[in-house]
Amino acid sequence: VALFGVRYSIPEEMATGSVVGNIIQDLGLDIKRLKSGRARIFTEDDSEYIGLNSEKGTLVVAKRIDREELCKQVSPCSLHFQIILENPMELHRIDVEILDINDNAPYFSKKEYNFQVIESASPGARYSLESASDPDVAMNTIQTYKLNPSDNFKLNVVSLPDGTKYIEMVLHTSLDREKQEEHKLTLTAFDGGNPQKSGSVKINVIVLDANDNAPVFSQSVYRVTVPENAQKGAVILRVSASDNDKGTNEEITFSFSQHTSSASSLFIIDPHSGEISVTGVLDYEKAKHYEINIEATDKGGLTDTSKVLIEVTDLNDNAPIISIISLSNAIPEDSPLNTVIAMINIKDLDSGKNSHVRCYISQDLPFKIKSSAPNFYSLISDDILDRETVPEYNITITAVDEGSPPFSTNKSINLRISDVNDHAPTFPQQFLTAFVNENNSPGMSLLTVKASDMDYGSNARISYFLEDSQLNGMSASAYFSVNVERGEIVAVRSFDYEQTKEFHIRVKAQDGGSPPLSSNVTVKIMIQDQNDNPPQVLYPVQTGGSLMAEMVPRSADVGYLVTKVVAVDVDSGQNAWLSYKLQKATDRALFEVGLQNGEIRTIRQVTDKDAVKQRLTVIVEDNGQPSRSATVIVNVAVADSFPEVLSEFTELTHDKEYNDNLTFYLVLALAVVSFLFITCLVVIISVRIYRWRRERLFYKSSGNLPVIPYYPPLYADVSGTGTLKQGFSYEVYGTTDSRMSDVKNSRPFSQSTMSIDQSATRTVQRHKTESENIPTEVRGSAADVPSGTYWLFRFVARMRKGNTPVMGK
Incomplete structure (x- = not known):
């Protein structure tokens, strides 16, 4: 806040709207700055005689200015005010001196004055006259007096040490009542204006019989000091006068001079004792001193004059006055330090030490008071503001003067802190879990997430979104959806526990600030099993x-x-x-x-x-x-034993409940055997055609048997108390000579488990056989060889002729 000043002088009684000065030129401003800064005038006494024309940047007369009404006799007479600009704040002091014009003529309070003069009055006798009054000042006020006729009396202008003047009528020649009992005079007062103005009053002098001595005051000037809180009736001074005459001519009465009417309402003098007492309320802020002219008059009409100077002392009877000139409300919570919040004017009508003011606020607040100019203060930020912690402040400004006892004044300001989007939405928990039964209906609500935001208004309006991610190779939106406003998570499809037991999704909460802030929460959705699968x-x-x-x-x-x-x-x-x-x-x-x-x-x-x-x-x-x-x-x-079992289970195959299935499998087995037989014949013929050097290659590439179907594993009783899986290996050696064929088992079959071929009537042998011709060498698990295939090998061995071996697994 800057403070600059400029001074103008204008005559009083200028027409309303007259230009006082151009502040654009004098203060170095421009029209745009006046408008953007919302320029305005601030006066401490709220009397706006001068106005501001913001369009032209000039000061103009706002209303009639009467210097005499405004300043009385005080000279020079000035108007003091400030021009305030905002953004940034500027303060410019303007002083306008009101120049006096000669718009008032001298005048006397009465139209006629009567004097009684003893005929024995000696030349040089003085008679106090009322001074004329002229509200103007300097040369425009009263400059000279003229008494006409001046045969017996002359005028004498007396200048007192304090600079004031009063006039006396001095007897020039002795009076003779027998020649002329009454004298009529005219007293005229002239001012120094141009044109010159004057005022006059008639003086009647009645010549009395001799009273040789006039009263005389003990002092020519009386001085007294009175506190402004003096009670009514309090005696502040007693004056005295003496008269050398005797009898009734020495009786003296005291009175205020006729031109002390302004003080007569506040003080009174006892005509006999000369005591001056207080009759009104004294106020130092209105008048600091009073001047009273007093007279002592004897019975013969002789008088003497004296002056009483009353000084009113100041008391601390006024509390400071706090005025808020400008206030920014509300301010953003991210305002930098030293941001000006308010401009404050503080004044105290007392004087001296009683008018010295100390201004402060509570130290607990993030603000401070800074003096920017005399009687002007700035309220500025002194710490970081946070609306979420304190949304508003009640700032009490206290002004205390230095009087004894001191007076203080408080002024409260309610300051709101506006919100800034400085907080992201937060979830109560970072991880949430929801449960849903499998086979749920699409559109089923699973869970509602709720986030909170410490900001205010649109900065705290939260929207919810499902973050895009891959679940089982598909977008998360294919499984779930989230209500934007409520945060409700809804299943888009039905779930199967046996396929997926749980999902992990992320939901984002985003506020409506600019730029927006957001946070995430991870939701674990557990699929709960239902009994929808049989054993x-x-x-x-x-x-x-x-x-x-x-x-x-x-x-x-x-x-x-x-x-x-x-x-x-x-x-x-x-x-x-x-x-x-x-x-x-x-x-x-x-x-x-x-x-x-x-x-x-x-x-x-x-x-x-x-x-x-x-x-x-x-x-x-x-x-x-x-x-x-x-x-x-x-x-x-x-x-x-197996034979005992075989006979029983052979009959089992002919039971009525298996007849239908048995017929189908018999036909299927016959077809398979026929196909394999024809295939073997083709293979044997083909082998004989090719040369022997390709025999081994043929065995590896074309001699494989058809795929062996799966059969349940075999179990063997190992410990005698249970059945455990028993595997074994076998080897089959086959040649064209049936006498050389052999089948060898590496481990014997268990007697606990058996396999029955329903397409034949024989049980697979579980011991070494040497009398049968088998055309192939087979190595593997006994569980991998069906009984039908085994008998097929035996059949092929008997049919073959020649010495070409066939190998397979």
């Missing part, structure tokens, strides 16, 4: 091509492990908890099924009376609600 039996495998049977020797003890039903459930949790129950059995008293492990064991000793064929139906149930189940049929052979 699946892995073992024993149920096929229509061959029947599997578990062999139990008749010597088996109680608790003998016959086999184990193996099942799985692709569901999870309790939906995948499986239990095994024996639903039907040929002999329920012989076998039991483990509820949890599916193991089939004997519950009593096997006897000779037990049937060889035992058929068990086991049901596998999960623990879901509602539960799902699967059934499996387990064939058990109670026998000690």
Whole structure:
């Protein structure tokens, strides 16, 4: 805030609208600055005599200026005000001196004055006259007086040490009442203006009989000091005068001179005692001193004059006055330090030490008061502002003077802090989890995320978006959607727990600021399993091509492990908890099924009376609600040898419940055997045509047998109490000479498990055979060779002639 000043002088009584001065030229400003700064005039007493023309940049007379009304007798008479500009703030002091013009003529308070003069008055006797009044000053006020006629009296102008003047009428020649009892005079006062003006008053002098001595005051000037809080009736001074006459001629009365009317309302003099007391309210701020002319008059009409100078002392009876000139409300929270918030004017009508003012605010606030010019202060920021911490401040400005006791004044300002987008939305948690059952309906609400923003208004308006990411090779929007306003996460499609058990998505919360701020939250969506899949039996495998049977020797003890039903459930949790129950059995008293492990064991000793064929139906149930189940049929052979089993299970193939399937498989087996037979014949003929050097290559490239179908694994009783998987290797050597063919097993077959070929009537032999011609060498697992293929090899060996070997696996 800068402070510059300029001074102008104008005569009083100028017409309204007259130009006082051009502030654009004198202050170095321009019209644009006046308009952008919203220039205006500030006066401390709110009397706007001078106006500002912002369009032309000139000061003009706003209303009639009467110097006499404005300043009385004070000279020079000046108007003081400030021109205030904002953005940035500037303060320019303007002083306009009001020059006096001779617009007032001298005048007397009365039209006529009467004097009584004793005839014995000696020449040189003085008679105090009322001075004329002229509100003008300097040369325009009263300069000379003239008394007419001047045969007996002359005028005497007396100048006092304080610069004031009063006039006396001095007796020039002695009076003779017998010659002339009354004298009529005219007193005229002239000012020094151009043109000159004057005023006059009549003086009647009545000649009295002799009274030789006039009263005399003890002092020519009385001085007294009075505090401005003096009570009414308080005596401030007592004057005295003496008269050398005797009798009634020495009786003196005191009075105020006729030209002390301004002080007569505040003071009074006792005519007999000469005591001067206070009758009105004194105010130092209105008048600092008073001048009273007093007279002492005897009975003979003789008088003496004196002057009383009353000085009013100041008391601290005025509190400081705080005026807010300019206020910026509200201010942004990111305002820099030392930002000007308000311009303040503080004044105290007292004087001296009582008018010295100290201004301050609370130290807890992020602001401070800085003096920019006398009586002017700036409220500026002194710390970082944060609307989210404190959205507004109540600033109390305190002004204290230095009087005793001191007076203080408070002024409160409510300052609002405007918001800036300096906070991003925040989620209560960085990670959220939602649960949804599989097979849900599309459009199902999963979870609502909620973020908060400490900002205000549009800066705190939050929108929610689903961040684009890949889930199982697809965009996240293919699975989920997010409501922009509410943050509700909705499933776009139905989910399958067995395919995907959980998803991880990110939701972004973005505010409406400029630029916008955002934050993310990770949402883990867990798919909860439902019991929508039945158990699946892995073992024993149920096929229509061959029947599997578990062999139990008749010597088996109680608790003998016959086999184990193996099942799985692709569901999870309790939906995948499986239990095994024996639903039907040929002999329920012989076998039991483990509820949890599916193991089939004997519950009593096997006897000779037990049937060889035992058929068990086991049901596998999960623990879901509602539960799902699967059934499996387990064939058990109670026998000690294979021939005994063979005869029983051969009949089994002709049972009514398998007749339909058996017919289909027999036809299929016959077709396969015929095809393989023809293929072998073609191969044998082709081999004989080619040279022997290509024989080994032919074996590797064209001699492969058809793909062997999958059959369930074989189990062998290793420990005597259970069935475990038993694999073995075999070797088959074949030549054209049947006497040289051989089949060798590297490990013997277990007697616990057997395989029955439903397309033939023989059981696969489980021992070394030397009497049969087999045309190939085969190495592998016995579980990988179907019984039908084995007999096919035997058939081909008998049909072949010649010595060309065939190799395969």
